[in-house]
Amino acid sequence: METVIGLEIHAQLKTETKLFCGCRADSAGPPNSRTCPVCLGMPGALPVLNKRAVELAIRAALAFHCEIHPRSSFARKNYFYPDLPKGYQISQYDEPLASGGWLELGERRIGLRRLHLEEDAAKLVHQGGRSLIDFNRAGVPLIEIVTEPEVRSPREARELLQAVRRTLRYIGVSNCDMEKGELRCDANISLRCGDRAGTRTEIKNLNSFRALEEALAFEEARQRALLLAGREVEQQTLDWDEASGRAVPIRGKEEAEDYRYFPEPDLPPLLISSDWLEEVKRGLPELPEERRRRWRAEYGLPEYDIEVLTEEREIADYFEAAVRLFPHPKEVSNWMMTELLRLAKEGELRLKPADFAQILRLVEEGKLNRSAGKELLEECYRTGKGPEELLQERDLLQISDAGELSAVVSAVLAENPQAAADYKGGKEQALSFLLGQVMRKTKGKADPKLARALLLEGLGPNRT
Numbered sequence: 001m002e003t004v005i006g007l008e009i010h011a012q013l014k015t016e017t018k019l020f021c022g023c024r025a026d027s028a029g030p031p032n033s034r035t036c037p038v039c040l041g042m043p044g045a046l047p048v049l050n051k052r053a054v055e056l057a058i059r060a061a062l063a064f065h066c067e068i069h070p071r072s073s074f075a076r077k078n079y080f081y082p083d084l085p086k087g088y089q090i091s092q093y094d095e096p097l098a099s100g101g102w103l104e105l106g107e108r109r110i111g112l113r114r115l116h117l118e119e120d121a122a123k124l125v126h127q128g129g130r131s132l133i134d135f136n137r138a139g140v141p142l143i144e145i146v147t148e149p150e151v152r153s154p155r156e157a158r159e160l161l162q163a164v165r166r167t168l169r170y171i172g173v174s175n176c177d178m179e180k181g182e183l184r185c186d187a188n189i190s191l192r193c194g195d196r197a198g199t200r201t202e203i204k205n206l207n208s209f210r211a212l213e214e215a216l217a218f219e220e221a222r223q224r225a226l227l228l229a230g231r232e233v234e235q236q237t238l239d240w241d242e243a244s245g246r247a248v249p250i251r252g253k254e255e256a257e258d259y260r261y262f263p264e265p266d267l268p269p270l271l272i273s274s275d276w277l278e279e280v281k282r283g284l285p286e287l288p289e290e291r292r293r294r295w296r297a298e299y300g301l302p303e304y305d306i307e308v309l310t311e312e313r314e315i316a317d318y319f320e321a322a323v324r325l326f327p328h329p330k331e332v333s334n335w336m337m338t339e340l341l342r343l344a345k346e347g348e349l350r351l352k353p354a355d356f357a358q359i360l361r362l363v364e365e366g367k368l369n370r371s372a373g374k375e376l377l378e379e380c381y382r383t384g385k386g387p388e389e390l391l392q393e394r395d396l397l398q399i400s401d402a403g404e405l406s407a408v409v410s411a412v413l414a415e416n417p418q419a420a421a422d423y424k425g426g427k428e429q430a431l432s433f434l435l436g437q438v439m440r441k442t443k444g445k446a447d448p449k450l451a452r453a454l455l456l457e458g459l460g461p462n463r464t
């Protein structure tokens, strides 16, 4: 039995205003404060298409290698539900903005069916036995990306959604903040036996990577058990109940005819000129997959480093800026991954790449040892001061002056005759102890290589 999965992914476009009116499209603001006759569905109110939303949808379609149609159109998708003030959603149906295309997943390519524009519905809030409606979200622009049923496992579905998120964030199309519902997905799954296709079920509104993977794993196991028992899978729409870890049926699957799709009479066809298309293309940055390929060739970094550092565009840009100033990619990567990203965990990368590169250079030149370098980096990060300024204020420069350091070494040897004798008697670890003492006396500022050499010189030959 083979698992067959296809996703329908919704992402909120990063526009100032809604898809068909001038109301703000952000989620801030008290409930129902961002509304007007258009997004409240008042009779006679007319939609006007938001050009920026179209541009962002085109960007996404280009990034996913879709064919973008010079002419597409809007349609009304009718259904009756309190979150839908007009009684229909304006979407695209038989003439979507874009079709075809693919997404890269490591070595695999997952085909896309279509990418289209649509408006979001309002938000229902169920509390204290009542249901409240917030229309702030009604009319917010979304793109829907529909994949081919080419995903083979719940794990792969998760990776696919992660790749979509990475790309959309990279190209500035959506923030994809899943906690705010800016990226969500419906997952379709069936099990194929040989060349006999199975009946599929659809799990609605999955809004975290974990929910997606767990819901699909649950449904995969449920369908498999049914089929192995010689029973049939029923075509259904399911809701994922996170608390119980079960997918529960909400209704029989609706068919396209249930929605009575028809052309939206209040909007003209959407025409995209080749000039505009070219202009949007020129504005597109290097995509994460392209960047990964280039880095593999250019920097020779381990795959893990490449994955971590290309996950967000800001971080990848930072890495490249730092490498230009300090051309040791692996060293830059190490310091970024262990130090900088740890500091920046909750915030942005406040340290300038030039200051970061300078600290690495000071370490490289032996003016700072590694631990002093880390300390300086943290200080710069927290205070916003440059490394030069802080070095003057604080006494961090490494002691690499042999004269100054041999005085310390002599003192350490005199104070620790036992350790010295142990070393001479063949106990290697005694040397680390003595080196530790030198570091302590210099508050960590001794150049470790030089200190070690001086110690060996002072100790003379050992027996081994």
Ligand code: ADP
Binding pocket: 004, 005, 006, 007, 008, 146, 147, 148, 149, 150, 188, 189, 190, 197, 198, 199, 200, 256
């Ligand atoms: P609908 O019109 O019912 O929404 P579509 O044909 O547009 O159906 O497909 C919706 C989603 O279901 C797509 O992501 C597609 O890949 C997926 N899908 C289609 N057939 C199957 C199947 N047999 N098993 C799993 N997913 C499927």
Ligand code: MG
Binding pocket: 008
């Ligand atoms: Mg569908």
Ligand code: ZN
Binding pocket: 018, 021, 022, 023, 034, 035, 036, 037, 038, 039, 040, 139
């Ligand atoms: Zn409005």
